[in-house]
Amino acid sequence: MKTEKKMQLALQLVSGYGVESSAWRMPGTDPAAYTNTDSYVEMAKMAEKGKFQMVFIADTPVLGGDLRRQSPTFPMDPMLALMAVARETERIGLVATLSTTFNYPYNLARQFKALDVISHGRVGWNAVTTSNPAAAANFGAQPLSRKERYAMAHESIQIVQALWGSWEEGAWTLDVEGGQFADMDKIKPINLQGHYHGSRGPLAIPPSEQGQPVIFQAGGGYEGLELAGSYASGVYANPYDIESAREQRQAIRQSAVRFGRNPDDIKLIAGFIFSIGSTEEEALDRRRQLMSLASDEIPDRVRYLGAMIGLALSVDAMDINEPIPTEMLKRAYPSPQDPRSPRALELALKGLSIRDILAHGVINYHPVVAGTPTQVADFMEEWFLAEAVDGFSVVPDIAFDGVEDFVNLVVPILQERGLYHEDYEGETLREHMGVPYQYGPL
Incomplete structure (x- = not known):
């Protein structure tokens, strides 16, 4: 156009x-x-x-x-x-x-x-x-x-x-x-x-x-x-x-x-x-690699993601390479205090792993486009x-x-x-x- x-x-x-x-x-x-x-x-x-x-x-x-x-x-x-x-x-x-x-x-x-x-x-x-x-x-x-x-x-x-x-x-x-x-x-x-x-x-x-x-x-x-x-x-x-x-x-x-x-x-x-x-997956791999080099930040990121969608998430209680359990997601809701929350919940409901939700940049200061x-x-x-x-x-x-x-x-x-x-x-x-x-x- x-x-x-x-x-x-x-x-x-x-x-x-x-x-x-x-x-x-x-x-x-x-x-x-x-x-x-x-x-x-x-x-x-x-x-x-x-x-x-x-x-x-x-x-x-x-x-x-x-x-x-x-x-x-x-x-x-x-x-x-x-x-x-x-x-x-x-x-x-x-x-x-x-x-x-x-x-x-x-x-x-x-x-x-x-x-x-x-x-x-x-x-x-x-x-x-x-x-x-x-x-x-x-x-x-x-x-x-x-x-x-x-x-x-x-x-x-x-x-x-x-x-x-x-x-x-x-x-x-x-x-x-x-x-x-x-x-x-x-x-x-x-x-x-x-x-x-x-x-x-x-x-x-x-x-x-x-x-x-x-x-x-x-x-x-x-x-x-x-x-x-x-x-x-x-x-x-x-x-x-x-x-x-x-x-x-x-x-x-x-x-x-x-x-x-x-x-x-x-x-x-x-x-x-x-x-x-060259593909969306390759772009996400790039972001996963960045996350792996900042592994000490992951526990805080997971906790913050949980706060965004009303859940108590932690690296000690779950495998971040797996999706958030369905029973937990039934209680999830986007935080009205954080404009990034609807996007985070949308990805969680699609069944993405916790790591991949974070790889999409849902807690970054700006919107993230990986693709x-x-x-x-x-x-x-x-x-x-x-x-x-x-x-x-x-x-x-x-x-x-x-x-x-x-x-x-x-x-x-x-x-x-x-x-x-x-x-x-x-x-x-x-x-x-x-x-x-x-x-x-x-």
């Missing part, structure tokens, strides 16, 4: 290994990829070959997980990783997460705009709040209430955008003969002061080819919708089914309208994890044509071969179906996304 509208793709750069905690141990993976900047560069170059609109780095300023057996979840530093990528790529967008809770607006404005100028207008900022108590402790602070975090976020984004626009367009004259580097009458302080943040300005950086970085947002709830509707051109979301994705997209578009914006100028990008094989390239493309097509998403943030299970397989095997199917573009339509991230030029606050 051909469509004029094309989906957008972001490649989520995790930690050099892929999203699964045991990916660092998989055959072919460089165990030291975490500190090897070339691993991020090569993934980004492969995504650029696939005409991805952007690469995306999520981040939380805290050490998460137990590194005795798990790899880190994020790169060492998102901005430095993207700086390396910027120097080795030409067209692909570069989006990083940095918190409004534990960063001064001036530093945020300076870092992102400098990278935007260096990359010729390819940068985006995923502006998020941080509630993690361990992250707060890293900054010698206490966690803030949700109300405080979002009030601070509004101030932060307003100051950052004012700083981005503190050079009027045309201020950078570079008049060699006249001896004028810049017109200081067009470079002015912003003099903003709020309850949490303030800045005099100006920023010492001229506009980029797209004016200023694109703002993204990833928080949920009413406060997240308000932040997105006010400022964002992209929203990273984590829905588990088409219906919830469609509802979230509509809510975001309605929020844009409430703040006087065109709803088409804000794009919902949904995350999903892929495992590709052939066609099955992956079918999933994306269904969500896109249902107007549940504007695009996807694709997350490889294992990075070293997963990104290449997606680009070489899935992208051509999407292009053949008319769902995805053949080449970049412009030079900047704003052009890639089809959102307006912006310089300074909206």
Whole structure:
């Protein structure tokens, strides 16, 4: 089915290994990829070959997980990783997460705009709040209430955008003969002061080819919708089914309208994890192997699966290579607190073994598609044509071969179906996304 509208793709750069905690141990993976900047560069170059609109780095300023057996979840530093990528790529967008809770607006404005100028207008900022108590402790602070975090976020984004626009367009004259580097009458302080943040300005950086970085947002709830509707051109979301994705997209578009914006100028990008094989069974084998390399996590996963469907499951009481007993399943029900639960129960009722239910990724943070390239493309097509998403943030299970397989095997199917573009339509991230030029606050 051909469509004029094309989906957008972001490649989520995790930690050099892929999203699964045991990916660092998989055959072919460089165990030291975490500190090897070339691993991020090569993934980004492969995504650029696939005409991805952007690469995306999520981040939380805290050490998460137990590194005795798990790899880190994020790169060492998102901005430095993207700086390396910027120097080795030409067209692909570069989006990083940095918190409004534990960063001064001036530093945020300076870092992102400098990278935007260096990359010729390819940068985006995923502006998020941080509630993690361990992250707060890293900054010698206490966690803030949700109300405080979002009030601070509004101030932060307003100051950052004012700083981005503190050079009027045309201020950078570079008049060699006249001896004028810049017109200081067009470079002015912003003099903003709020309850949490303030800045005099100006920023010492001229506009980029797209004016200023694109703002993204990833928080949920009413406060997240308000932040997105006010400022964002992209929203990273984590829905588990088409219906919830469609509802979230509509809510975001309605929020844009409430703040006087065109709803088409804000794009919902949904995350999903892929495992590709020549058959569905081969893709599931890949996931089974990942699970076997993280065997110490299996007891907790089994218990959590049980909680999702209202049953007491444990590795001590049953063989996880067998289906859940029929008598137990008669008492099963999907937890209303976990949107992943209906899918878990559906697979259990089909008679899959506990191990295979987990292999399907029912407790992963994003939906998991384990199958052939066609099955992956079918999933994306269904969500896109249902107007549940504007695009996807694709997350490889294992990075070293997963990104290449997606680009070489899935992208051509999407292009053949008319769902995805053949080449970049412009030079900047704003052009890639089809959102307006912006310089300074909206």
